[in-house]
Amino acid sequence: MPPPERPTKVSQREAEVLRLIARGLSNAEIAGELFISLPTVKSHVASLLAKLGARDRVQLVVAAYETGFVVPGHARGAARNAARPVA
Secondary structure, eight states: OOOOOOOOOOOHHHHHHHHHHHTTOOHHHHHHHHTOOHHHHHHHHHHHHHHHTOSSHHHHHHHHHHTTSSOTTOSTTHHHHHTSOOO
16 A cells, blocks of 8 residues: 655745635735735745645635635634625
8 A cells, every 4th residue: 555645745934825815815915914025925826726736726725624724713814804795
């Protein structure tokens, strides 16, 4: 039996970006929250998509929840984002 695959390693900053994506923040909001530039956020998102084999942000969020990386109701600022209208 082959050994189980090692989980894809993401950097600490990529993990922060993924948590914020899972909270529903836009790239611009993530940049403001983490005090980084918009191109840097886009670079982290692209890296996460490649590392996790995701097609889009929705798949990143699904992967974050399915793996337990993000737990429903435990995201910091969840109440703030709950009141945001869905576009």
